[in-house]
Amino acid sequence: MIQKEAEKIFETRELNVNMGPQHPATHGVLRLVLDIDGETIVKVTPYVGYLHRGIEKLGESLSYFQALPLTDRMDYVSAMSNNIGYVVAVEKLFGIEAPERAKFIRTIVGEMSRISNHLLWLATHALDIGAMTVFLYCFREREWLLDLFEMICGARLTVTYPRVGGVRNDVPQEFLESLWKFTDEFPSRILEYETLIDQNRIWLQRTVDIGVISAEEAINMGMTGPTLRGSGVPYDIRKHMPYDAYDKVDFDVPIGTKGDTYDRYRCRMLELRQSNNIIRQLIEKLPPGPVMVDDPKFTLPPKDKMMPITHPTKEIAYFILEKACKGCGMCMRACPAKAITGEKKAAHKINQALCVNCANCLVTCKFKSVTVVSGGKGLSDEKLAELAVAPDQLPEDIKQAQQLLVKQFEFIKKGPKAPEGDLYVATEVPKGELGFYFVSDGSGKPFRMRLRAPSFIHAGCLPRLCVGHLVADVIAAIGTIDIVLGECDR
Amino acid sequence: MAVTEVRISIHTTGLNPKDIAEKIKGQFPDQVIDVAEFRDQVSVIIKRDQAVAVLKYLHDDPVLSFDHLQDLTAVDYKGKKDIRFEVVYNLYSTRYRHHIRIRAQVPENDTKINSAVPVWSGADWHERECFDMFGIEFTGHPDLRRILMPEDWEGYPLRKDYPLKGPELDKDWPGFTDVLKRSKELREFDWEG
C-alpha cells in the first residue's frame, strides 16, 4: 500500500513542452508538442494548419489566370519559384509553349529566387543556432535580389511576375547589369558567411551527426530538394524533368553522403554557387525575342492595339443598328449601367444619357449589331443613326481593336478553356519538389487543383529527425528541413 | 568535405508509361479498370480492394522500382462520374526516371481504402490530409486525425457539396463566435482618443 503510494508520488513522467505556434524558432506557426525526458526528446508531435487558407478550394473557383497570385502566398520566401511552377504546369495543361526569351527570363528569376530563399534559410538557420551576424549578412544580399525583383515587376515579395505563356514584361537593361554585378560579387559574399560558420567548431558540433537520415529512408518519406540530396540521392527535377531553360545550362548538383544537418547545409551552400553560375550563363545567352506567346486565347491581347476604341480622346459612342439587331437581350443583360432598353425580339436602344461607354454591349453582341461611332459622344440618337456604319465597314484599326476587345472581355470574364484531362507537373523550387495536379473538366476553371507542397512533407519528417536528440537539436532540425508554414498549410 | 557536386544527365532511361500500364494490367488483370492518357502522362484506374497490393508491386518490382511517392491526393467527381471519389497516387522512380499515376476508385457510401503507409512512410501526412479534406478513411493508417482543419471541424471542405458560404453565423463554432465578440469589444475602444 505504502509502496504503491510512493510509486505514485515518485512516478517518472516526461515533461510535456508546447513549442509554438508562437515561438521564435519554429519558422512561422508550426506547433510541436515535445515529450522530453530531462533534455532528451522522447516524442515529437507536429501540429500544422494554423495558416490554412484553403488555396486548393479557392483555386476551384478562380480561372487559371486568376489563381496565379495564390501561389505567391504559399511559399512567400520564394514566390517567384512558386509562380513558375504554376505557370509551367498550366502551360503544359493547355499544351502551349512559352517563347525562348520568356523561358530564359523565367529561369533567371527562378534561380534568383532560389538564391534569395537559401539566403533566408541560412540566415534563420544560423540565427537559430545562435550565429546572429550571418543573419544580417545574408539579408544584405537578399535585399539586393528583392530590389531587382521590384525593378522588373514592382513588388518585392509577392511578385506575380511569370504569366501563363511567358512573363508579364520584358526585363530592362539595368536589371541585367545589376544582376551581373551581383553574380560577380556574390561568391565573395558566400565566403564571408562560410568564414563565420563553415569550419567553426561550435557550428560543426551543432550540425554534424544531427538529424541523420539515410538515403532509402529519406526517399521513402517523400523528402525532396536539398533535404533529400543531403542524404545522397541525386534527384533534382531540373535535371530529371527539365523545364524552362534548364536543359540549356550547364550545372552540377551537390550531393551529400551522410544525410546529417551539416551535409544538408553544405548542399545548400554549394547550390548557391551553382545558381549563381546558372544565372551568369543565362544572362550571357539571353536571346532576343518576344516574351509572351502570341495567342490571344491564352494571353491578354496587346493594349495599344485597342486604343482606337479605348483612348479617351476618341470620344466614342455605341449605337445599335436597328436592322441587324435580333432583340435577343444579351446586351441588355450585359450592360452594367442599365442603359439598354427594348422589347424581346425587337430592336434594342441605347440610352446615351445613361451609357458609360464600357463596351460590354459591343463584346456580347453575336449579330454584329452594335457599332462604334468615333467622336459620337453627346450626339443625339438621330445624328448617331446617320453616322453609324455596320461593324464590317468600320476602319481597319477600329475593327481590329473591336476584335481584341472581345478577346480581352472573354479572357477576363470566362478565362481560357482547358482541355479535359488530368496532369501532374513537378518543378524544383528551392525547398524541394513543388507539384501541381490539375483535374480539368474542360471549363475555364480547374475542377481540382492540388498542390504538393514540399514543406508539408518535410514537416511530417520532423519526428523522425528529432527523437533521441536534445531540445536544442529540434531547432537545428526545423532549420535544416527549411519549411515555410504558408506552403505547408496552404 | 562530404558533399560533392555530381553531374546528372538530363536524359531519361525509364520505361514508357504505357508499357508500365501494360505490366500492371498483366500482373493484376482483374483490378485494372481503365488506362487514360493525357499529355504523355498515363493514369491507371484501378479498383480499391487491391490498391495497396498494386502499389507494393510497383514499389518492389526491380524493373519498375517506384521508390518516390510524389503525391497522394483524392478527387471528388460528384456529378461527373458514377463512383464519386478517386484516390490518386503519383509515383516516380528516381532510379529509372519514369512516372505513372494510379487512380483508385472509392465509392461514396463506403469511403474506405487501405493505407499506403507500409509501402511509403511519406504517405502518412498525405493520407491524413485526404481524410481531413475528403473524409476518406485509410484503413491501417497509424494515426488518422484531422491535420489542417481544427479537430472539432464538421464536414469535409474539399468535397464538391461542401457549402462555399457556410451558415457560420447561425452556428456556434467557438472559434468564430469568439472572434466576432472580440471584434465588437475592440470596436468600442477609441484608438485615437
Added chain:
Amino acid sequence: MEHSVTVREITKQIIKRFTFIEILQGMALTLRKMFSRAVTIQYPKERRHIAPGFRGQHALAKNQAGRAKCVGCGLCAAICPSQCIHITRAKGQVDKYEVDILRCIYCGFCVEACPYGAVVLTENYEYSDYKKENIYMKKDKLLSNWDKYMPGKKGEEYFDKFWRPLSEDFGTPPGQSVFKGKKE
C-alpha cells in the same frame, strides 16, 4: 607518401584545434565589418528608392480634361482574385468605385485587365491608420491619389511602361535588353 599526408593532416587538425584559428578568422571578419559602411537606412528620414512600376496603393487615372478615365466596364472587378473592387454606375457615369484596400493583394491584375488605362497602382505604401474607414478607398480618394502620386508626365509614362501587355511583348522590339559583355 600516404603516411606523411595523414601525419600532415593530423598536425593540421591539432593546430586548428588548439589555436582557435577558425574562430579568430571569424572574429577578424566581424571586426573588419565594424568599420565598414552600414547597409541599413534610417527609415522615416531616408527612404529607399522605389522602382518605377511599384505596386502600391490604387489610384484612378484622369484624362487631360481632368475627368476620370474609368467607364465602369467592370473588368477589374471581374479579374480581381480577392474580389475587393466594387463598382456601381448611374446616369451615364461611374457612381461608386471602391477598393477594399485591406482585402487587396496587390497583384496588379486590375491594371492589366483594364482596357481603358483607368486604374493604376501608385508608389504609396504608407497608409496605415487607426480606423478602417480611413483606409477604405472611395472614388474621390482614388482620384486624388492620381494627382498626388502621378503628377505631370509620370502618369503617362506609367502607362507606356507598365500597362501590359503591349504589342512589343509579342514581338522583338528594337533596343531589347541583352547581355552587353563583361565590363573590365
Added chain:
Amino acid sequence: MDINNIISPQLLDAFIKFGINVLVIILKIVVVLAIGLLHVAYATYFERKVIGHMQVRLGPMRVGPHGLLQPFADGLKLFFKEDIVPANADKVVFYIAPIIFMAASMVNLSVIPFSYGFTIADFTISPVIADINIGLLFIFAMAGMGVYGIFISGWASNSKYAFLGGLRSAAQVISYEIAMGLSLVGVMIMAGSLNLTDIVRAQEESVFGMFAIPQIVGFIIFTIAAVAETNRTPFDMPEAESELVAGYFTEYSGFRFALFFLGEYIAMIIMASMATICFLGGWTLPWYITQVVPFINYVPGIVWFLMKVYACIFFYYWIRATLPRYRYDQVMGIGWKILIPVALANILITGLVKIIMTMYGA
C-alpha cells in the same frame, strides 16, 4: 554643561572619526552605485552599437544624437510597463527572485578596487567600499548566490520554458564556477593573497607586469568560464532565445525584467573587472611600458582600469557577434572534461614553479 563631562575628548575624537568613516563609506556606496548603474546603462548601449556595427547596421539612432539617450528611454519604458504576473506563479518567490539576483550581483561591486588609496587630510580613502582580505572568495560566494535568483525565478514562473532555463542555468553556473575558481588559484599562488588590491600590487611588482602572461592558460580558462558564468553567447543556454524564448525570465516583464537585465550586465562588468584585476594588472601598467613612455604615469590609474574593463566587455560583445551557440550537453562537457582538468594542471605547474622559484630563486 560641559561636554567633557559626558564624553571624553578622546572618545569624541574616535566618535567623529567613526562618523566620518561611515559617511565616507555611504558616500562611496552612493558613488559606486550611481556610477556603476550608469555604466550598466551604457554597457547596453555600447553592446547594441558594437554588435550593430559588426552586423553592418547602425544600432540605436533615434533617441538623442546617435541614440545616446537610448538607455534612459529603455529604462523609462521598462519602468512604466505593465507588470504581469502569471496566474499560476508562486507569487512571493516570483517577486523575490529578481531581487536576489540583482542584489547578489550588485554586492560584488563593493569589493572591486578601482585604484590605489589616496590621502585627503588625515583620511586615507581607498577607492573600494570594503577592502576585505577575502575579496576573491567573496565574489565567488556572491556569484553562487545569483544562481538562486535564476533558479527560483525559473521555478516560480510555473512555465516550462522558464523551468528548463532555470535548470540549465543552475547546472551551468555551478560547473563553471569550479573551473573559474580553479583558474584563479594560479593567480592566488603567484600573488600570495586573496585581497584584490594586493593582487594588483603583486602584478605591478612582478617581472611580467601582469599575470596574463605567466598565467596564460589560467587567463583563457577564466575568460571562457566568465562568459559561461554570465550566461552569454556562446554559452547562453539558460536564455537561448531560439530554444527557450528567453529562458528563466520568459514570464517576467516590466521592472522585474529590468532587474534581471541590470543584474546580468552588472555581473558582466564584475567579471570584466575581475579579469582586469587578476590578470591584466588592474589600474597599473607594466613596468616595460611606463619605463619606455614615462609621462604615461601622470594619467590616473582609474582611466587604465576602465579602459581595460571596457576592452574586456568589448571582447564579450565581439564573440557574441561572431559565434553560434553551444548545446547544453556540450557546454557541460567543456566545463567538466576540458576546463577543470586543464585548470588543475595549471595549478600543479604554477605550484611547482613557485616552489622551485622559492627554493632556488630567492
